[in-house]
Amino acid sequence: MSTTESVTIAPMRIDAPQRQTLPPRERLEQVFDIDELTARYGGRPAIKSVSLDIYKNLVTAIIGPSGCGKSTFVRCLNRMNDLIPSFSMEGSIRYHGQDICADDIDPVAVRRRIGMVFQRPNPFPKSIYDNIAFGLKVNGMKDNLDGRVEAALTKAALWDEVKDRLKESALGLSGGQQQRLCIARAIAVEPDVVLLDEPASSLDPIATASIEDLMHDLKQDYTFVIVTHNMQQAARVADMTAFFSISRGAEGQRWGELVEYDATEKIFTQPGDKRTEDYVTGRFG
Amino acid sequence: MASIDTPVRPGRRSFTGRRLRPADALLQGVAAIAATSAAVLVGLIAYKLVRDAWPAISRYGIAFVAHDIWDPVANHYGAASFLFGTVLTSVFALAIAGPLAIAIALYLTELAPRALRGPVTALVETLAAIPSVVIGLWGILVLGPFLAHHVEPWLHSALGFIPLFGSPSTGPQSIFTAIVVLTIMILPIVASICRELFLSVPRELKEGALALGTTRWEMIRAVVFPYARGGIAAALILGFGRAIGEAIAVTQVVGGGTIIQANLFSGGDTLASKIAASYQGADSNIQVAALIYLGLILLVFSLVVNLLAQWVVRQFGRGQGAVSRASARVGATA
Ligand SMILES: Nc1ncnc2c1ncn2[C@@H]1O[C@H](COP(=O)(O)OP(=O)(O)OP(=O)(O)O)[C@@H](O)[C@H]1O
Ligand SMILES: [Mg+2]
Numbered sequence: 001m002s003t004t005e006s007v008t009i010a011p012m013r014i015d016a017p018q019r020q021t022l023p024p025r026e027r028l029e030q031v032f033d034i035d036e037l038t039a040r041y042g043g044r045p046a047i048k049s050v051s052l053d054i055y056k057n058l059v060t061a062i063i064g065p066s067g068c069g070k071s072t073f074v075r076c077l078n079r080m081n082d083l084i085p086s087f088s089m090e091g092s093i094r095y096h097g098q099d100i101c102a103d104d105i106d107p108v109a110v111r112r113r114i115g116m117v118f119q120r121p122n123p124f125p126k127s128i129y130d131n132i133a134f135g136l137k138v139n140g141m142k143d144n145l146d147g148r149v150e151a152a153l154t155k156a157a158l159w160d161e162v163k164d165r166l167k168e169s170a171l172g173l174s175g176g177q178q179q180r181l182c183i184a185r186a187i188a189v190e191p192d193v194v195l196l197d198e199p200a201s202s203l204d205p206i207a208t209a210s211i212e213d214l215m216h217d218l219k220q221d222y223t224f225v226i227v228t229h230n231m232q233q234a235a236r237v238a239d240m241t242a243f244f245s246i247s248r249g250a251e252g253q254r255w256g257e258l259v260e261y262d263a264t265e266k267i268f269t270q271p272g273d274k275r276t277e278d279y280v281t282g283r284f285g
Numbered sequence: 286m287a288s289i290d291t292p293v294r295p296g297r298r299s300f301t302g303r304r305l306r307p308a309d310a311l312l313q314g315v316a317a318i319a320a321t322s323a324a325v326l327v328g329l330i331a332y333k334l335v336r337d338a339w340p341a342i343s344r345y346g347i348a349f350v351a352h353d354i355w356d357p358v359a360n361h362y363g364a365a366s367f368l369f370g371t372v373l374t375s376v377f378a379l380a381i382a383g384p385l386a387i388a389i390a391l392y393l394t395e396l397a398p399r400a401l402r403g404p405v406t407a408l409v410e411t412l413a414a415i416p417s418v419v420i421g422l423w424g425i426l427v428l429g430p431f432l433a434h435h436v437e438p439w440l441h442s443a444l445g446f447i448p449l450f451g452s453p454s455t456g457p458q459s460i461f462t463a464i465v466v467l468t469i470m471i472l473p474i475v476a477s478i479c480r481e482l483f484l485s486v487p488r489e490l491k492e493g494a495l496a497l498g499t500t501r502w503e504m505i506r507a508v509v510f511p512y513a514r515g516g517i518a519a520a521l522i523l524g525f526g527r528a529i530g531e532a533i534a535v536t537q538v539v540g541g542g543t544i545i546q547a548n549l550f551s552g553g554d555t556l557a558s559k560i561a562a563s564y565q566g567a568d569s570n571i572q573v574a575a576l577i578y579l580g581l582i583l584l585v586f587s588l589v590v591n592l593l594a595q596w597v598v599r600q601f602g603r604g605q606g607a608v609s610r611a612s613a614r615v616g617a618t619a
Contacts, residue, residue: 078496080492080495080496083491083492083495085399108495108498108499108500109498111495111496111497111498112497112498113498115496115497115498116492116496118489118492118493118496120489122487122489122490122492122493123493124490124493124494124507124508124511125490125508125511125512126507126511134494134497134507135497135498135499138497138498138499138500138503138507139497139498182493185493185497186496186497189497189498
């Protein structure tokens with residue numbers, strides 16, 4: 001299957017007003033320090049030797065062709081790949097200086113600090129209210145439950161639409177509403193980082209825009225890592241962008257690699273690598 | 286992909302004129318015949334039972350179910366003690382097997398090391414394949430004596446203040462042995478339905494819960510159980526139906542008896558075991574009719590349980606595939 005992005009927007013226009021220039025990298029606070037990360041499924045590498053730093057209170061976008069290991073990469077960041085039996089990894093992922101892949105680390109505790117929103121909305125088969133209250137309860141945030149639920153729904157720009165039907169099943173919501181509910185659910189437990197794996201791929205432009213606005217509004221409090229296929233989206237929301245690509249070995253092996261990681265503006269206007277340029281200008285094929 | 290010249294398509298059909306193709310018609314016909322004949326068969330069986338039980342029905346009426354006397358000498362019959370035995374054995378068997386089966390299914394789908402899952406699943410399924418008469422034999426030879434010598438005295442001394450745990454039985458046969466045998470028989474059925482149900486819980490849902498920082502157990506409670514709830518209920522009801530209808534193994538180990546006794550360690554009979562044990566030796570017409578009347582009650586009982594299971598599944602509307610597959614299997618073995 002070829003996944004040619006049929007966007008022909010060169011040079012990429014970036015919404016100037018809402019973007020302030022980034023301070024130099026050494027002045028930014030690191031949340032993740034990923035070093036030589038290689039992830040395998042059943043021995044076959046999905047990504048090889050990925051090294052990058054993710055900075056606090058920024059939105060970091062991960063872009064690249066299908067199968068280049070974007071999902072694999074973000075799922076490493078909250079130990080979600082532990083659930084896949086054939087998975088193994090090498091290298092280190094330091095989160096605020098602590099190696100979260102060490103043997104004595106409890107993945108449950110990691111996931112409490114690092115939340116995740118998935119490609120397909122996956123609300124629990126419970127009421128709207130309980131979808132949010134559940135995470136609060138298991139995280140011991142039982143005080144002022146109603147207030148916390150309302151705050152989370154408000155942050156996710158969903159409160160006005162659902163405030164009269166909190167006790168109804170979440171499965172009755174539209175796809176976009178469900179996804180915003182999943183975002184509300186993730187931010188309600190006050191994580192430090194929120195990972196979003198193509199959160200808008202099943203949404204219409206309006207719902208997509210509302211999710212993008214939301215990230216923009218919330219990034220003072222959180223650090224976002226967003227995987228996206230949509231380069232305009234990356235250009236709109238991300239401060240930093242990492243471009244992954246597929247490399248091929250002599251015997252037909254394929255694996256994903258980090259090609260370039262820089263300020264979004266730089267990636268889209270003056271990419272340092274030919275592959276990045278081809279991809280962001282839509283010449284990838 | 287290389288482009289291929291579009292081949293000329295001969296004989297395009299026009300859109301108008303819906304017609305039934307021969308294969309469709311054949312399939313429809315076969316399906317209709319099969320469906321009707323199943324219904325007709327149940328009807329015929331019920332009719333035959335009512336007709337042959339008629340002497341007993343006309344003599345005792347519905348009060349038959351409340352009479353607790355079964356006396357071939359005086360030629361006087363009632364079903365109450367067998368109904369009691371049926372309910373007692375099946376309820377207890379379900380109460381033990383249900384939670385155990387759910388635990389086994391959870392273990393096999395969520396908790397066990399992956400290398401163990403396959404072999405243990407196969408073992409559980411094999412348990413379901415053991416013929417009931419073999420389990421019954423094992424019940425008399427091994428399980429019964431063990432329960433009578435070790436478990437019953439212990440239960441009696443610990444819980445003897447409850448009438449159910451009265452004085453231990455003297456031989457290997459008792460209602461208690463029947464309960465344990467039934468437990469062993471329905472356990473693999475309920476466990477394998479529940480396993481399929483748990484496997485059918487979408488991975489996204491489980492990941493969604495885990496991504497919030499839930500432990501595995503919290504995830505199971507929040508996502509797996511609610512998702513599989515209706516299916517679990519139906520599986521339990523089907524297991525119950527299996528326990529109600531089991532004749533051979535129960536007849537072998539239940540000990541026989543026509544008195545209602547609260548003591549689990551005494552002998553007794555169920556509807557099914559009484560029919561299996563006494564039909565051959567029945568010598569009066571009215572006794573045969575009374576036994577068939579027992580069969581009729583059992584049939585109604587089983588139909589009600591099955592309908593209840595279907596209703597539950599429809600209420601919850603989930604896990605239907607797993608349950609109906611399993612219910613076909615229960616039907617085949619019962
Ligand atoms: N559970 C898994 N088991 C085995 N291989 C996997 C698994 N998940 C992903 N892979 C493989 O790892 C590679 C990277 O997959 P990944 O899902 O991370 O790509 P992606 O960049 O997210 O693609 P997409 O944009 O299509 O979502 C692919 O070759 C894929 O086949
Ligand atoms: Mg992906």
